[in-house]
Amino acid sequence: MWWRSASFILDRQQEQNTNLPPNPESLLLSSPPPSMADSLQNPKPDISAYYQTRAAHHAVVTNDWLAQAQAAVSVQTNDDVSSGSDGRVAPTGGGTGGDNKTFSVIDEFNSWRKQPDLAEAVAAIRALAAVIRASQATTMMELEIELKKASDSLKAWDATSISLTAGCDLFMRYVTRTSALEYEDFNSARYRLIERAEKFGEISYKARRIIAMLSQDFIFDGCTILVHGFSRVVLEVLKTAAQNKKNFRVFCTEGRPDRTGLRLSNELAKLDVPVKLLIDSAVAYTMDEVDMVLVGADGVVESGGIINMMGTYQIALVSHSMNKPVYVAAESYKFARLYPLDQKDMGPALRTIDFGVPIPSKVEVEKSARDYTPPQYLTLLFTDLGVLTPSVVSDELIQLYL
């Protein structure tokens, strides 16, 4: 059944590369993830850029996989590849909306985002650090204004990504508020800001390790864990549990339409963890066998609820009604200053859905990629700040942004 998804990605790539000469070689050049191909503007405004990247990173049929397959089919010339990649990486002065600088924060952000292991928020912070590095500001005030502009343009570029917004906010908060301002010397303050931002990449990795350690007590021998979607944190938690010789099995939902569950089940099978794949609609059917639900999060909002891949809400509802605990593993830089009141309260992150058959044009398709799970359906959040109840999240956010 993979061919369908593969063709889907191929189609998308072709769509994006229409400006390139339509010879077969051009496909070979297009190994970068689709969202990178045209970095200055979100190429498809009706699809969330965030989910484009996620699909590229976490879907079963990755672009690497495609590239390999294509390479096997036809031999390519080396110079083509080099020229192709060069043209993409070099941040040429593109007109980002209004500001015509030699440096574009969005370019920077996108180049960081290409790394599958780097979280979106970290990429944002790295990009903002690059802004500091490139800026010619001579006072803290100037620098702040410049950063504000950059972060606004970043946020506007992909309004649907919560962790991008949260990362920008967190860094801005740090710049405006924290002890960095105690350094009288502007240059050393600037240097320290850059340094902190660079260290943030490690923090993100460390956060996952901490979360994995903290959650070990909750995974007991013989338990069954239901997992929805692909999350690096969740994978890390399960991996650590497997390394600790815990005896558990995992139920993976399929995670339609990008089938992130298949990817997770592949990873878990590599670790020799017993996995069972479920179709998304089989959650209630299997819930009586499940001991706990473990999900990641795209963002943790101020109410203590989470915003996560579509389907999390209904899983939480089912497990709530069957009295099963719902645990969320999320790094603390995903805490966002949002307070959604209902499902439609945020701008929807759209994505295409491949039904495999043509859909009549009259039929509407719900394309939203994520939903909001209110805090009363969550039991605990595993974060690098510790194991938290949902109400602690708002407390943390209030403390930071007071």
Place this chain on the structure above:
Amino acid sequence: MPDTQALVNDFLNKLKKRKIEGSQATAKQTAELLRSVISQTRMPYTNQAAALIHSVKAVGERLIAANPVELAVGNVVRRVLHIIREEDLSLTTAAMAGLNLSAESDDEDDTDRDNHPALSAAAIAAASRSTLRPPSLQTLLEDVPDSAAVPHTSSSGGDSEGKSKSADKSSRSRKLKHDVIEAVNELIQDISTCHELIAEQAVEHIHQNEVILTLGSSRTVLEFLCAAKEKKRSFRVFVAEGAPRYQGHLLAKELVTRGLQTTLITDSAVFAMISRVNMVIVGAHAVMANGGVIAPVGLNMVALAAQKHAVPFVVLAGSHKLCPLYPHHPEVLLNELRSPSELLDFGEFSDCLDFGSGIGAPLLHVVNPTFDYVPPKLVSLFITDTGGHNPSYMYRLIADYYSADDLVLERRTASGN
């Protein structure tokens, strides 16, 4: 030294044989024991806080292992550790401020070693304070200390070492120990007066002509009810007897002698009576970090009945009962099985329990668990010595009382068991 060794062993024995009843007595005795441990610890010239922490931890681990179910022991150990860290920090900051004002060359050395070219005393203090503070979003981007970032390798010893060395003055050497003992004395004081502090709030919660239900016996509850009575509130108390130990009988007797209208009911009658009740007030064995309660057996049932009739379920707990751990399998890991003789008269049932007869194992088993776990969603309010709190607020009190590094101590011992 041998003196404390004997004391520790004596206390360990008592804990193992379950000779100490009630978490308050346990907490108090633990604190007293740790005080004598601290006063007997020989202080090295440098790095005194680490030495104290080490010796308290060593004793604490053994105490916890002796009775892992009595969470008050671990709580007090952690409180004392937190006190040591706090006192050390306040001394360090004071010393730092002094050094910074006089701008000695000593200060220069220190900052150079720390690799912070223009760091003020305030910044150092802020950095080290965050070792006490639980990690938060604020500290995430700031100069994160290693201990906060990697809580499982508890190592505030490392950075406190550098500071205490630099700020080590002869005047300081005896000061730390003195301050710590002073603070531990305060803690002991707090533990023994927590009843009064809780009881003071009774009039705010108990109103005229109300009906209060409680189960079993708890000294905190008794004092609470009596305090309301003393303030001229007239109300009625239903006491569920609390099988199999029937401590409710004792409570009822005590309440009657203090002039309270009391009704004694069986445990099984709780649901029948709950519709006439205005408030359930009970004591607790321990309060977990998520707001769940380890309580005398039978209380989960009472809480469910209260929830069914939307009756407020109020738990009284002194702050020494506050435990920074999360309940994992509380029904199993945090429970204790008491003697079956409380349930059955052995003489009458000895035939059924005889190992010698029949197939080898007796057909009749008697299980007598001591505790119930009441999940946080069934609790309406906690009344501690610092006031009334929502279950979801418990973590905040915990953050005030314990430092993040010390949670780990339990973890290691817990996995060791």
